[in-house]
Amino acid sequence: MAQVQVRDFALWIKHIHGDEVLAAKLDRLRPDEVVRLKVDGRIGTWRKMSAYKSSGRPTPGLAPLGEMRAYWKELFKQSKGDAVATVELVADEAVAVAGIDAVPAIEWPDEANRIAALAALRDFRNAGYKSDGASYGKRDDWYTEDGR
Numbered sequence: 001m002a003q004v005q006v007r008d009f010a011l012w013i014k015h016i017h018g019d020e021v022l023a024a025k026l027d028r029l030r031p032d033e034v035v036r037l038k039v040d041g042r043i044g045t046w047r048k049m050s051a052y053k054s055s056g057r058p059t060p061g062l063a064p065l066g067e068m069r070a071y072w073k074e075l076f077k078q079s080k081g082d083a084v085a086t087v088e089l090v091a092d093e094a095v096a097v098a099g100i101d102a103v104p105a106i107e108w109p110d111e112a113n114r115i116a117a118l119a120a121l122r123d124f125r126n127a128g129y130k131s132d133g134a135s136y137g138k139r140d141d142w143y144t145e146d147g148r
Contacts, residue, residue: 004039006076006083010061011037011046022089031058034065036090040075043090044068 002019004011016023029035029048037046045066049059064072075083109117 002087003084004087006072006079006085008061009073009076010049010063011072011087013060013062016087019088022087025089026062027058027060029062035062037062037068038086038088038090039068039072040085042068042071044071 002016002022004017005015007015013023013027016026026035026048031048031051033048035046035048036043038044044064045068046062046064049061049063051058063069075085108114
């Protein structure tokens with residue numbers, strides 16, 4: 001069983017000690033992937049943090065979700081970095097959890113589908129939908145014509 005230092009509102013992978021396999025598994029998670037962890041006997045949901053916007057590299061931390069967020073926040077406030085909690089993985093794989101602040105991973109289409117979609121978009125302008133440039137008048141004129 002690993003131990004983690006509670007030093008922030010997030011669980012940083014570099015603060016996990018005693019189980020290098022667990023730390024490596026958590027580090028390999030994709031950004032925004034969700035996993036269930038048991039922290040001090042409480043099972044909760046954690047989301048791998050999004051990649052850094054400046055460099056695109058993965059952020060080496062997990063953010064608590066739902067009830068675990070409140071528990072972790074309270075644990076941090078009480079200890080201000082002095083607490084050490086036990087942590088273990090509940091399931092070997094990341095588990096999709098519906099609802100609780102979960103952000104689904106973006107699945108980009110392959111190159112062939114991307115090119116086909118762009119071609120269909122370009123061909124749409126040739127489908128006959130075109131403005132003749134005529135003015136439709138003022139909005140107030142439309143209402144006076146209808147008698148409203």
